[in-house]
């Protein structure tokens with residue numbers, strides 16, 4: 621057995637052991653985007669390792685690719701997991717600039733972010749490409765975190781349900797029942813980096829809708845897929861959003877760059 625397989629096994633055992641907490645569980649994912657430096661990554665992870673993270677919270681870090689190896693070194697045998705912010709849909713070969721799922725797995729990743737709205741809007745990640753990336757990640761044992769979300773115009777026009785369904789359907793067409801091995805992140809595009817979040821009743825309604833779609837796609841198992849909320853999550857609003865039905869965690873951009881605010885969020889979610 622290779623070292624990385626042993627590490628994965630140890631981590632899974634620890635998680636299985638700790639998972640029996642009876643408390644509502646949340647994934648608290650940090651999407652660092654194109655920020656941080658080697659020095660700030662070391663400082664952040666060093667501090668995070670000293671933080672007590674209760675068993676019902678799963679901290680997941682998405683650093684830029686060049687810093688994955690720092691996390692691999694610092695988080696060996698740790699319960700904190702991490703992943704790539706993107707992944708190639710191709711397996712290997714002449715694809716300059718791309719990073720494959722096998723490479724992410726090699727770096728000890730557990731997750732891969734797929735179809736973030738910035739990838740979709742700036743880098744041409746179409747629904748088909750997004751589906752291909754999800755399949756590539758699953759093939760190498762990574763958990764895809766599939767990002768979906770509507771624009772403000774689509775929300776205002778009342779078309780958000782169709783948009784979200786279209787985005788999920790495209791992935792489902794590529795991976796089928798393996799959808800149950802994914803995480804979904806609902807991120808309204810208009811809430812990303814703006815400081816504006818939807819009303820809690822809108823989050824509840826939309827998460828309920830996504831939950832229902834997953835159930836239709838993959839039955840009861842589909843309903844176990846965690847649906848994260850993302851877009852302007854901050855220590856100020858975390859407890860309110862956490863109280864919303866069907867919210868299985870968070871995908872946090874800006875507020876995850878600073879160790880104080882990230883650990884504040886973990887602390888606020890730890891309180892009863």
Ligand code: PGA
Nearest residue numbers: 812813851852872873874
């Ligand atoms: P934000 O970003 O928390 O800065 O709004 C969230 C995201 O894009 O994942």
